[in-house]
Amino acid sequence: MNLEIGSALMHPRHGAVTVSDLGHRQVNGAPVEVVTFTVNATNMQITIPVANVDAVGLRQPIDSARVDEVLDILAFSTEEFDGNWSRRYKAYEAKLASGDIRATAQVVHSLAVRRHDTRISAGEQRLLGRARALLVDELVQHPRFDDRTHAESCIDEALGRMFDRGAS
Incomplete structure (x- = not known):
């Protein structure tokens, strides 16, 4: 999946989102790679571990x-x-x-x-x-x-x- 800043993806609950940041956070004392999305309709920010992208249901827009x-x-x-x-x-x-x-x-x-x-x-x-x-x-x-x-x-x-x- 394309997780570059500016990439458009689809979130099952929020619709169209755009990758707005890639980074690391400390979770239980361990560094975790995270991706932040901006929901296009509301400008809400969602941050999830990169390892959970598929489990959340994020996917490419349809062809x-x-x-x-x-x-x-x-x-x-x-x-x-x-x-x-x-x-x-x-x-x-x-x-x-x-x-x-x-x-x-x-x-x-x-x-x-x-x-x-x-x-x-x-x-x-x-x-x-x-x-x-x-x-x-x-x-x-x-x-x-x-x-x-x-x-x-x-x-x-x-x-x-x-x-x-x-x-x-």
């Missing part, structure tokens, strides 16, 4: 093929989630925590369908907002997208295709 796959999931996914609110919410949370952008797209798709078909709870509405924000953060890292507004409009367009074909 063009994965962008197309994500937009297809938004428009054409048929995955069903449990009808019970608490199990469904736990399943959504697990998918978002996985850091897999395809899973995040499935959550956005499923919640958008539910919101279209019926009123969703305040908790699901917040979850939809968080999932969409993670998706937008990911997409704007790709050169195909000019800015957040462009990424959001592409998400809306993909979801619109789903409703145009009568999905629910």
